[in-house]
Amino acid sequence: MVGCRAMLKNIRIVLVETSHPGNIGAVARAMKNMCLSRLCLVAPKRYPSEEAVARASGAQDLLDAAEIFDDLDSALQGCRLVIGTSARERSVAWAVLNPRECGGQVIEEAAVGEVALVFGRENSGLSNEELDRCNLLVHIPTNSDYSSLNLGAAVQLLAYEVYLASLEEADKPLRAPREVASAEMLEGFHTHLAQALEDIGFADPRQSDKLLRRLRALFHRARPDRDEINILRGILSAAQGRKSMRR
Amino acid sequence: MVGCRAMLKNIRIVLVETSHPGNIGAVARAMKNMCLSRLCLVAPKRYPSEEAVARASGAQDLLDAAEIFDDLDSALQGCRLVIGTSARERSVAWAVLNPRECGGQVIEEAAVGEVALVFGRENSGLSNEELDRCNLLVHIPTNSDYSSLNLGAAVQLLAYEVYLASLEEADKPLRAPREVASAEMLEGFHTHLAQALEDIGFADPRQSDKLLRRLRALFHRARPDRDEINILRGILSAAQGRKSMRR
Incomplete structure (x- = not known):
């Protein structure tokens, strides 16, 4: 788990004329989950509100710190990059990013200055x-028969892409590959397995090469570690043990 | 804009013991936005509900078609791949995907069979x-100081990654994934394995839960096919058989 990177503080989420305060709460929660903290509200219809608090869950601190503006220009003061969300494909010659490209660009520019992501009204979007x-638009791909994303969901998706981009930007910590048993340890297991199958009377000698090959393939896929090999061999010994007991 | 690809019909979203019906509605909307349609509810606390309908917005059709089950196993019938969501990093040797890897794997396997994405309770997740x-777990990266995602938000993020992967898949040549045993067949094997370990005197009751979980992790990685399950169960029966021979 990685902490919140510093450049994320330079990103503001701007909501324009939001109608439902519950959505503002959901946005606060979505932001905080993804390490964003600066919420700007342009002329919200009903705010503050109990509904916003209820939906914000543990993100009340973002609501408390939310800034309220009369117009969009005031909310965008000091930004070097402004990205607007668009539900429609537009005919104007705007560059339209997908969410992943948007995440990358936001992080790149937030490293050096202020960035805004702007979300429009629930019903009619941005004018x-x-x-x-x-400067740019971002479009979230959706089902063409049902494309209207909930406001909280739209913020969640873009905040997620921004957060992922911030993780990638960090010096990628190596994810240590799983420990696995050595080739000789695995080989010892397969020898033991073959003997055990014979001892318990399972292996038909005419078929046993084919059978053992199938079992090999299975355990190659599983790539057991040392402990697992020891457990498996313990099981084989227990099964074989019954034989000596019988003698 | 691209329509919904056929393999998306093979993906079910499974919600386990959801407390708040509003979340079920939000999930339905999130799914429909991303071209998913099959919603499976395991023992929901309050359902059906007006709150679910209100939050579903235009996705009422998904609620109408939602299937309700008493237990998780019933909801997973016929699945070749089951992916569970986990808020924690776990110590057991389960493979943990990130959401993007999850989207790719779900789409690859949904091309040939049924796939389930399983989400736990709002407060406590999956047991x-x-x-x-x-078979696999997926973990959504979040702010380590505030990691609890809303259920609707978690479904939205994974559904988005699945949908993106379906759009990308359109450009790829088809590669047929392996046949694998169904969830219920695998479960039958694990039940048999537990019994056999007891019968051959291997399992120490004090440790057997931990042991069985390790063996589960191993076979989940291996993803046996039908024939392999039959071979493995044949071996178990042979090992058990020695016991009855002794009597």
């Missing part, structure tokens, strides 16, 4: 005048 | 016994 304020 | 049913 053309508001889109004019954006 | 160890429920995680035992999963």
Whole structure:
């Protein structure tokens, strides 16, 4: 688990004329989950609100610190990059990013300055005048028969891509591969297995090469570690032990 | 914009003992946005519910078609791949995917069979016994100081990655994945294994839960096919048979 990287503080989420305060709460929670902290509200319809608090769950601190503006331009003060969300494919010659590209670009620019991600009204999105304020647009791909994402969900997806990009930006910590048993240890297991199958009377000698090959393939896929080999051999010994007891 | 690809029909979202019906509605909406349609509810606390309908917005059709089960095993019938969501990093040797890897694997396998993505309770997630049913786990990276994602948000993120992978898959040549045994066949094997270990006198009752979980992890990695399950059960029966011979 990695902590929140410093450049994430330079990213603000801007919500324009949100109607439902529950959505503002959901946005706060989604942001905090993904290490974003600066929430800017442009002329929210109903705010503050109990519903926002309820949906924010443990992200009340983001609501408390939320900044409220009368207009979009005020909320964008000081930003070097403004990205607007668009549900539609537009005819204007705007560059439209996908969410992954958006995450990469936001992180790259947040390393050197302030960045805003702007989300429009629940029903009608951003106006053309508001889109004019954006350097770039981002479009979240969805089912073409049901494309209207909930506001909280849209923020969640973009915040996730931004957060992932911040993790990738960090010096990638090596994810240590699993320990696995050595070739000779695995070989010892397969020899033991063959003997045990004979001892318990399972292996038909005419078929046993084919059978043992299948079992090999299975354990090659599983790639057991040392402990697992020891457990498996313990089981084989227990099964064989019954034989000597019988003698 | 691309329509919903056929393999997405083979993916079911399984919610275990959801407390808040509003979350079920949010999940339905998140699924439909991302072209998923099959919702399976395991013992929901309050359902059906007005709150679910309100939050589902235009995804009422998914709620109408939702299947309700008494237990997880029933909800997983016929699945070739079961992926469980985990909020924690675990010490057991389960393979843990990130959401992007998860999307790719789900789409690859949904091309040839049924796949389940399993989400636990709002407060406590999936139990160890429920995680035992999963071939793989997926973990969504989050702020380590505030990691509890809303259920709808978690489904939204994974559904998004699955949908993106389905769009990418459209450009790839088909590679047929291996045949694998169904969830219930694998479960039958594990039950047989536990009994056999007891019969041959191997399992120490004080340690047997931990032991059986390790063996589960091993066979989940191996992902045996039908024939292999039959071979393994034949071996178990032969080992058990010695006991009855002794009587």
